[in-house]
Amino acid sequence: MGNRYHYLEELEDFLGGTFHQDISSPQQALDEFISEVTKECLLSTIKDCEELLNSDVTHQEKEDFIQQHAEVYFPESELTPLQWLCKIIEQMREAVKTK
Template sequence: MLLINKQKDPVFQFLAGTFHQDIETPDDAIQELLIEESKEYLEDAIVFLTDFIESEHSDNKKNDYIQSCADGVYLPAFNLEPIDWLKNVIVQIKKSLKKFKR
């Protein structure tokens, strides 16, 4: 794993808090996140998720970390590597923030 203390890691908190085993679907979880979280949190999430994706860790380690944190998402169903799925989540957050700016 990337961090010994995952509880303090914002990426862990985001993934585990949003995409836990009790979600209906990943899309529902994203929609709930976009409705319930503040604009400021979503902006912060873009930053820390992007920093994670661009970090020096190998893609394999990042993929394993994403999979372990987002345990409510069956990523093979998306036909994407976990890191690519997370990039799509970031895109969805960015799209929702554009609505705030109107």
């Protein structure tokens, strides 16, 4: 993948490791992630998420990437995968303030 796409590997690990099939809910999984990691890890994860959002891949490729790696039923959340990721970023930013 090269250095340019290193953030994608990190993002795959975050999405797949946090939002997997054994979670009770995506919100609970995010809350657990936030409580277990350091402030630096949160900042790094936010950066990786933002790199995807700001990348030059198509909107559909971004949505597909998120859906491939996060075991989340997006219709239930009434959000598109990109809207959902933006919401996750906002919650992590808020958590950084209190860490």
